[in-house]
Amino acid sequence: MTYTGWERRHRVTTITPGKLDLFVVTFVEGKRAHVDNVYEYEIALDRARAFHRDNPCQIKVVPLTGTEFCNMFGIKPAASPEPLDQATRALLVGRLTEVACKSADADARTDAVALLKQMGELAS
Numbered sequence: 829m830t831y832t833g834w835e836r837r838h839r840v841t842t843i844t845p846g847k848l849d850l851f852v853v854t855f856v857e858g859k860r861a862h863v864d865n866v867y868e869y870e871i872a873l874d875r876a877r878a879f880h881r882d883n884p885c886q887i888k889v890v891p892l893t894g895t896e897f898c899n900m901f902g903i904k905p906a907a908s909p910e911p912l913d914q915a916t917r918a919l920l921v922g923r924l925t926e927v928a929c930k931s932a933d934a935d936a937r938t939d940a941v942a943l944l945k946q947m948g949e950l951a952s
Contacts, residue, residue, distance in 0.1 A: 838884040840876050845869050845891035847935060853900070855888045865923075866891060867931050921949055 845852065845866050852872045854862040856879070864872045869891065876887045892900065912920065921944065928940040944950045 838880075838886055840873070840880050840887045840889065842873060842876075842889040843891065846893075847933065848893045849891035850894045851892045851897045853890050853892055853897070855890065857885050857887075861887075865927075867927070867933075867936075917947075921947065924949075 849866045852864045852866055852869050853860060854864075854872055854876055862872065862875070869889075873889050876889050880887055898904070924940045924944050924947075928937050928944065931937050931940070941950065945952050
């Protein structure tokens with residue numbers, strides 16, 4: 829017996845990001861092509877669709893939680909966290925500030941503000 833799906837073979841496949849998703853990973857023919865922040869989901873999807881118009885292939889745009897992202901890419905937390913250098917801290921503060929100001933998700937904004945307060949960047 830041969831399985832024949834109802835869907836076309838070459839298509840863009842995705843699911844809507846959930847509340848805990850932080851990243852969007854785009855795969856082209858099973859290979860990682862791009863990683864975006866979850867608030868750039870629509871940009872990632874538009875990019876995938878535009879690429880697909882000129883290059884018929886299988887593309888998946890996959891939202892991932894932080895844990896899923898770490899598991900997928902083999903990222904393991906250090907046994908004891910090292911202090912952040914200035915450049916890394918500045919990058920982290922910038923990203924958190926961006927989420928706090930631009931995200932449409934109230935929970936993400938609340939979490940970002942809480943982390944900024946915890947880091948001493950905002951007054952409690």
